[in-house]
Amino acid sequence: MQYFNIQIASQISGVASATIRAWEKRYNAIVPERAENKHRLYSEKDIEKLAILFKLTEFGQSIGKIAHLDLEELKNIFSTLLHRPYDERQVMNTNHNNVDYEKILTSLHLALSAYKLDIISHELEKARNSLTPKDFALNIIVPLFKTIGQKVYEGQISIAQEHAISAITSFNAGQMIGQHYQKNIPRDDLILITTPEGEFHTIGILAASLLCVHYGIRFIFLGPSLPANSLSEMCNALNARSIILGLSKGHELDENRTLDDYLQQLKQHLNPKVDILVGGNLKNYAKIELEKKKIPFFPTLESLSYYLEKY
Numbered sequence: 566m567q568y569f570n571i572q573i574a575s576q577i578s579g580v581a582s583a584t585i586r587a588w589e590k591r592y593n594a595i596v597p598e599r600a601e602n603k604h605r606l607y608s609e610k611d612i613e614k615l616a617i618l619f620k621l622t623e624f625g626q627s628i629g630k631i632a633h634l635d636l637e638e639l640k641n642i643f644s645t646l647l648h649r650p651y652d653e654r655q656v657m658n659t660n661h662n663n664v665d666y667e668k669i670l671t672s673l674h675l676a677l678s679a680y681k682l683d684i685i686s687h688e689l690e691k692a693r694n695s696l697t698p699k700d701f702a703l704n705i706i707v708p709l710f711k712t713i714g715q716k717v718y719e720g721q722i723s724i725a726q727e728h729a730i731s732a733i734t735s736f737n738a739g740q741m742i743g744q745h746y747q748k749n750i751p752r753d754d755l756i757l758i759t760t761p762e763g764e765f766h767t768i769g770i771l772a773a774s775l776l777c778v779h780y781g782i783r784f785i786f787l788g789p790s791l792p793a794n795s796l797s798e799m800c801n802a803l804n805a806r807s808i809i810l811g812l813s814k815g816h817e818l819d820e821n822r823t824l825d826d827y828l829q830q831l832k833q834h835l836n837p838k839v840d841i842l843v844g845g846n847l848k849n850y851a852k853i854e855l856e857k858k859k860i861p862f863f864p865t866l867e868s869l870s871y872y873l874e875k876y
């Protein structure tokens with residue numbers, strides 16, 4: 566049996582080294598072998614288990630409740646969630662294009678720290694020219710804006726600077742969508758992508774658009790903050806199959822309205838056959854309410870990607 570050090574295990578599984586150590590210490594998720602120098606050594610099965618645990622946590626599973634399960638039990642849970650047989654390729658980080666994402670993100674982070682917009686624009690342009698829409702969305706946009714969100718929270722980046730970087734990212738995402746979008750896709754697969762009225766962040770729904778492009782799904786990007794009545798009218802007129810609603814600030818859209826209010830108004834005139842999909846940031850009680858309404862919720866773009874892959 567082949568064994569790997571923690572750096573290689575992290576790269577293949579997609580789980581950060583610090584997280585691997587934490588899962589070992591707190592939950593006994595993995596018990597690695599030890600080399601003569603006491604360094605951790607991970608088997609291929611260890612790495613596959615780490616990868617599955619990571620994907621399941623992205624789907625909202627609690628690591629504390631699943632870490633003790635064996636590999637076969639985790640595979641069964643994964644298959645149940647995706648409604649299809651388990652395939653190792655669904656979880657393992659096999660990078661066939663040999664793209665160095667860490668190098669790209671390091672360059673972006675350095676440019677971000679110095680607020681070099683020209684470098685950020687250049688790096689994003691290089692990335693979109695060498696990656697698939699899915700990889701650009703999941704491996705570049707998602708981690709980049711996690712970093713940006715943290716820097717805004719810590720006061721290292723202003724809101725105005727965040728908007729400038731968002732505009733550059735939106736431009737590159739739009740260029741990629743225009744380059745890859747196919748117009749000869751059946752009309753009954755149409756998805757409308759927007760945010761509820763009061764939600765103005767576009768990065769999440771742009772990334773969702775890139776995923777639709779990647780999987781060959783016809784869609785219309787409607788931009789942010791669309792009133793419920795307008796959305797239902799457009800959806801019915803276009804005979805859309807689904808709506809993707811992106812959220813960034815949670816259940817409360819403003820001081821007077823919640824997501825429940827918006828959905829109730831949306832459904833008043835919406836064709837009942839239309840699927841409503843919600844993704845983004847929600848607290849547990851709001852997720853439970855969506856589940857009662859049988860509205861799928863996607864906490865991460867990765868989970869939305871799995872859904873769209875079998876759409």
